[in-house]
Amino acid sequence: MSDATHVASGKVREIYALDDERLLLVASDRISTFDVVLPTDIPDKGRVLTGLSAFWFARTREIVPNHLLELRDDGRSMECRRLEMLPIECVVRGYITGSGWKDYQATGEVCGHRLPAGLVESEQLPEPIFTPATKAHTGHDENITREQAAALVGEERFAEAERISLALYRHGSEWAAARGIVLADTKFELGLDPAGRLVLGDEALTPDSSRFWPADSYEPGRGQPSFDKQFVRDYCETRGWDKTAPGPELPDDVVDGTRARYVEAFERLTDIAFDDYLADPEVVVR
Numbered sequence: 001m002s003d004a005t006h007v008a009s010g011k012v013r014e015i016y017a018l019d020d021e022r023l024l025l026v027a028s029d030r031i032s033t034f035d036v037v038l039p040t041d042i043p044d045k046g047r048v049l050t051g052l053s054a055f056w057f058a059r060t061r062e063i064v065p066n067h068l069l070e071l072r073d074d075g076r077s078m079e080c081r082r083l084e085m086l087p088i089e090c091v092v093r094g095y096i097t098g099s100g101w102k103d104y105q106a107t108g109e110v111c112g113h114r115l116p117a118g119l120v121e122s123e124q125l126p127e128p129i130f131t132p133a134t135k136a137h138t139g140h141d142e143n144i145t146r147e148q149a150a151a152l153v154g155e156e157r158f159a160e161a162e163r164i165s166l167a168l169y170r171h172g173s174e175w176a177a178a179r180g181i182v183l184a185d186t187k188f189e190l191g192l193d194p195a196g197r198l199v200l201g202d203e204a205l206t207p208d209s210s211r212f213w214p215a216d217s218y219e220p221g222r223g224q225p226s227f228d229k230q231f232v233r234d235y236c237e238t239r240g241w242d243k244t245a246p247g248p249e250l251p252d253d254v255v256d257g258t259r260a261r262y263v264e265a266f267e268r269l270t271d272i273a274f275d276d277y278l279a280d281p282e283v284v285v286r
C-alpha cells in the first residue's frame with residue numbers, strides 16, 4: 001500500500017493515513033472476547049464489519065453525517081474523513097445487560113439514570129438510555145455519569161451526542177426488530193470535522209459494537225446467548241480460560257460456526273447475500 005502510512009493498530013483495525021484529511025481503516029479478521037484478541041482469525045469477519053458499517057452509514061445520513069468516503073473493492077477497507085474523536089464512547093442501552101446490569105444491581109442506576117425497581121436481567125428498559133463510557137486505552141471502558149461526560153466534551157456537545165446516539169439506536173433497533181434481531185445495546189464513536197461539526201466515525205451497528213440477540217429465543221430473567229460470539233465464549237468457558245491474554249486457539253468447528261453467525265447477521269440485517277457483497281461491496285451503499 002504505497003499511498004498510505006500505517007499510523008496505528010486497534011484490536012481489530014489497522015489504521016493508515018492517506019493524507020492530512022483522510023484515513024484508511026482496514027478491518028482485520030481478528031476476534032476479541034472479554035477484551036482479549038484471540039490467536040485465531042475468523043475468515044471474512046472484517047468484511048462483515050466493514051460492509052455492515054457502510055450499510056448503516058448510507059442509511060443514517062439524515063440523522064448524522066458520517067466519515068465514510070469510499071468503500072474499497074476488498075470489502076474490508078474504507079477511506080474515511082479523519083476526525084478528532086470525542087474522548088467518550090457513546091453507548092445506548094435499550095435492555096439491561098452487561099456492565100449496565102452489574103451497575104443496576106449494585107446501585108439501581110446506570111450512568112446516573114435511576115431505573116425502575118425490580119428489573120430482571122436482559123429486560124427491556126422503559127426508554128433507551130444514553131450511557132457514556134470513557135475510552136480506555138488499555139483494559140475495560142468505564143461507565144461514567146452524564147455530568148462526567150459533559151465535563152469531558154462540554155454541555156452542548158454532550159446533549160447533541162446524546163440526541164444523535166439515541167436516534168441512531170432507534171433507527172437500528174426498529175430495523176433489526178423487523179428482521180428478528182434484538183439490538184440490546186450499542187456503541188457509537190463521534191468525532192469533530194474541521195468545521196467543528198459532530199460526525200459519526202469508526203464502525204456502526206456491527207456485531208462487534210453491539211449486542212445482537214436472536215428475537216425468537218429472547219427471554220428476560222437470564223443472560224441471552226450472543227448472536228455471534230457465543231460459540232467462542234462457550235468454547236473459552238469450557239477451556240477454563242482465566243480471560244487474560246493470551247487467549248486459546250479456536251478449533252475449526254468454532255471458527256466455522258462463528259463465521260456463519262457473522263455472515264448470518266450481515267444477511268439478516270441488510271437483506272443482501274454476503275456473496276453479492278464480496279462480488280461488489282458497493283451493493284450495501286446503493
Ligand SMILES: Nc1ncnc2c1ncn2[C@@H]1O[C@H](COP(=O)(O)OP(=O)(O)O)[C@@H](O)[C@H]1O
Nearest residue numbers: 010011012013067080081082083085189201202
Ligand atoms: N474517522 C476517524 N478519524 C480518526 N480516528 C478514527 C476514525 N474512525 C475511527 N477512528 C479510530 O480508529 C480506531 C479503530 O480501530 P479499532 O481496531 O476498532 O480500535 P479499538 O481497539 O480501539 O476498538 C479507534 O481508535 C477509533 O477511535
Ligand SMILES: [Mg+2]
Nearest residue numbers: 010011012202
Ligand atoms: Mg473498535
